[in-house]
Amino acid sequence: MDSPFTDRELTRLRADFPILSRRGRGGKPIVYLDAAATSQKPRSVIQAESSFYENSNGAVHRGTHLLADESSQYFEDARLKLAGFVGASPDEIVWTKNATEALNLLAYALSNPGITGGAPLVGEGDRVVTTRAEHHANLVPWQLLSQRTGCEFAYLDLDPQGRIDLETLDAITANTKVVAVTHASNVSGAITDITPIIQAAHAVGAWVVLDTCQSSAHMPLDVKALEVDFACFSGHKMAGPTGIGALYGRRELLDQLPPFLAGGSMIADVTMDKTTFQPVPERFEAGSQPVAQIHAWAVALDYLQEVGMERIRSHELALTQYLLEGLATVKGLRLLGPADYRERVGLAAFDFAGIHPHDVGQVLDAEDVAIRVGHHCALPLHAHYGLRASCRASLSLTSSREDIDRLIAGLEVVRSFFLRGK
Numbered sequence: 001m002d003s004p005f006t007d008r009e010l011t012r013l014r015a016d017f018p019i020l021s022r023r024g025r026g027g028k029p030i031v032y033l034d035a036a037a038t039s040q041k042p043r044s045v046i047q048a049e050s051s052f053y054e055n056s057n058g059a060v061h062r063g064t065h066l067l068a069d070e071s072s073q074y075f076e077d078a079r080l081k082l083a084g085f086v087g088a089s090p091d092e093i094v095w096t097k098n099a100t101e102a103l104n105l106l107a108y109a110l111s112n113p114g115i116t117g118g119a120p121l122v123g124e125g126d127r128v129v130t131t132r133a134e135h136h137a138n139l140v141p142w143q144l145l146s147q148r149t150g151c152e153f154a155y156l157d158l159d160p161q162g163r164i165d166l167e168t169l170d171a172i173t174a175n176t177k178v179v180a181v182t183h184a185s186n187v188s189g190a191i192t193d194i195t196p197i198i199q200a201a202h203a204v205g206a207w208v209v210l211d212t213c214q215s216s217a218h219m220p221l222d223v224k225a226l227e228v229d230f231a232c233f234s235g236h237k238m239a240g241p242t243g244i245g246a247l248y249g250r251r252e253l254l255d256q257l258p259p260f261l262a263g264g265s266m267i268a269d270v271t272m273d274k275t276t277f278q279p280v281p282e283r284f285e286a287g288s289q290p291v292a293q294i295h296a297w298a299v300a301l302d303y304l305q306e307v308g309m310e311r312i313r314s315h316e317l318a319l320t321q322y323l324l325e326g327l328a329t330v331k332g333l334r335l336l337g338p339a340d341y342r343e344r345v346g347l348a349a350f351d352f353a354g355i356h357p358h359d360v361g362q363v364l365d366a367e368d369v370a371i372r373v374g375h376h377c378a379l380p381l382h383a384h385y386g387l388r389a390s391c392r393a394s395l396s397l398t399s400s401r402e403d404i405d406r407l408i409a410g411l412e413v414v415r416s417f418f419l420r421g422k
Helices: 007-015 043-055 066-086 099-110 140-149 166-171 194-203 291-307 309-327 357-366 379-384 401-418
Strands: 093-096 117-120 127-131 152-156 176-182 207-211 230-234 245-249 267-270 275-277 333-336 347-352 372-374 390-394
Touching (some): 043 291, 066 230, 093 099, 099 176, 099 207, 099 245, 127 140, 140 152, 176 194, 291 309, 309 347, 347 401, 357 372
Parallel strands (some): 127 152
Antiparallel strands (some): 093 245, 333 347
């Protein structure tokens, strides 16, 4: 499979990312294969954040002067931009500091009475369901919800390749209130067959929560077309800055939820006797917001859309095929996840002949190749493979065949160092 990017176009795209000219400890340009952990940022995003502080810094919705007005405009324009990027309405986008906070916001709100009072939205006798494929951020909050409320906690299991096993959909029972699932695994790379899960959840009236952190920068995404009820997003994984994320929720469902944090901006009125709250999304946005980062994220979304999400997916798909073919040539390496590159996002985790992943990572770093090593905040998924940790190479729109060639060459250096004669 060929990339839709010509060599000249890929060179131009790479030139937009200043950090890609950085040299590593070995003196060569760094090969960055850790986009699943955090994306690198184009120059336009870096400049947008700096320019905001130089020219427009003000408090959002807290004044009538020019700088406050400009800041407020950037703030709401970015909401409109993200909504359009994911197929939502602007009033269905809630700013959070990251995707983890978005999921915790939802899990915490559900453990409390709804905005009109009464019983907790999820309580004893109810069930929440997640999967063994989840990042801890889409697993632990639901475990804690179960501990707080006494609701049942259950999960969908995996097949041998790490895909969600649809034979375990019977975990979604009639008392299920929430089904939380990843769109794509950060370990196996498997893209979830989400439709039957959504259908099973909606058949019993459960809300579906989708973790898009490994998909939203790598393929087109439309939350309305997917028919999910909630979704979380991570700015720093989408060519944007750190410190900013978002929660999408269907408006009629967000309307039912109580606040997560309390303070300025989220109130309608406060007396010494009671407080009333703003409508959504402001109800969930207490305190001063990271406006510079929100603005820079909007610029990142512009960048991704200018390149084209379909083209990014096709480019990364071609490189994923090349990556899997290259890894298959390395003796002693065990790939985790589906063997078919078409079932994956652009990442590959692997075990290398029992060599500790940290040792693999250090040798590759000496070769100026950057990958992720560890459990990737997914211990139950690693346990599925009989592991505590793995090595992971992950691609982005700026990745190239030459990057993968250097990874494979680096793995041969690892092999010669630790497995000499084997």
